Amino acid sequence: MNVDWTPEQTAEFYRRRRARNLALGIVLGVLVVLFFGISIVKMVP
Amino acid sequence: MSGAAVPVPEGLIVAAPEGVSFADWRDYLALLKPRVMSLVVFSAACALLTAPGHVQPFIGCVAILCVAIGAGASGALNQWYEADIDALMKRTANRPLPAGRVAPEEALAFGVALAVGSVAVMGLAVNWLAAGILAGSILFYSVVYTVWLKRRTPQNIVIGGAAGAFPPLIGWAAVTGDVTALPWLMFAIIFLWTPPHFWSLALFMEADYAKAGVPMLPVVAGETATRRQILLYTLVLVPVTILPWALGLTGWVYGSVAVATGAIFIARAVAVYRNTATVAAEMGPEKRLFKYSLLHLFLVFAALVADHWIVA
Structure with missing residues (x-):
């Protein structure tokens, strides 16, 4: 990335981006479980 | 709420170039106004538990989740529109938008996506009356209160208070299908x-x-x-x-x-x-x-x- 950051700022940027990606992954996992659960509940008479 | 509780060392966070986000995941959580959300969830859950009849427990949890996400979406849209006045108040100056950690267009997209998603899931999984009231409450808070009333009249929170009063209707409708x-x-x-x-x-x-x-x-x-x-x-x-x-x-x-x-x-x-x-x-x-x-x-x-x- 072509930006004028100090090494500390660059490290902080990568740390935050990693944490955001992890959080997004967890949210997507929860959505999978949610839609699976809704499908099962709706299918059971 | 008092804004994001994200520890930011002095000088560490700088203006990121366009398309590059310096936001922490907790900044997105702060956009949802978790404290307001907890009150909304509580009142909806109380109505859901008080309503006569039976709702499948998993579907009941989905209904509460949709109410929480819908309330969060309202909070994000509110913060997107009010970033200018949030920047002027000590209590709100450290929120993600006035502090520059989240871009306005990101907050808007986040709020709209959550609003549409919560209403759609509520309608498909629970019922469309609950989804309709949820959509109405999001629009009421975001448009009627935030855009129309808050900066214009001292009666802002009287009428705007109705937005926070919708959750019991949603919780009840989720169980009974009526109000x-x-x-x-x-x-x-x-x-x-x-x-x-x-x-x-x-x-x-x-x-x-x-x-x-x-x-x-x-x-x-x-x-x-x-x-x-x-x-x-x-x-x-x-x-x-x-x-x-x-x-x-x-x-x-x-x-x-x-x-x-x-x-x-x-x-x-x-x-x-x-x-x-x-x-x-x-x-x-x-x-x-x-x-x-x-x-x-x-x-x-x-x-x-x-x-x-x-x-x-």
Whole structure:
């Protein structure tokens, strides 16, 4: 990335981006479980 | 809420180039206004647990999740629109948008996506009446309160309070598919509770609101008029709180809690009415009423649930 950051700022940027990606992954996992659960509940008479 | 509690070392966060985000995941959580969300979830859950009939437990949890996400979406859209005045107030200056950690277009997209997603899932998984009320509450808070009322009239939180009063209707509709007298009374309780709650806060935060140019009642009409309005709204709120019991919709458990907590509410509102302080440091009664109003709403709604499960 072509930006004028100090090494500390660059490290902080990568740390935050990693944490955001992890959080997004967890949210997507929860959505999978949610839609699976809704499908099962709706299918059971 | 007081903004993101993300520790930011001095000089570490800099303006990122376009398309590069310096946001922490907690900044997105802060956009959802978690404290407001908790109250919304609580009131919706109480209605869901009080409503007659049966809802499949997983579907009940989905309904509450949708209410929470919908409330979060409203919070994000509110913060997107109000970033300019949030930047002027000490209480809100560290929120993700005024602090520059989240870009405005990111916050808007986040809010719209959550709003559409929560309404769609509510409709598909629960029922479309609950989804319709959820959509109405999001639009009411985002458009009617945030865009239309807040900067224009000192009555902003009176009408805007209706937005926070929708969740019991949603919780009830999720179970029964309709809305009857008791959820409307729960709506009325939150609607009438909102002005004393927020005006007591506005009294001791008046300087902040004045600085931001928000026409809250103490800023426009003064402390004396605000204290009188707090007392008047309280004197209407308490009888309405007792109404579910008086009409035979609930039992003695709810009735006794409503009477006892209502009496304390009136006593605290009278203390506020008698106070003549003009500086925040001397506004003890206002701070006590603000804190007590939260406890009052919690106890009244918890009593509704307890009454339903104990008496019924």
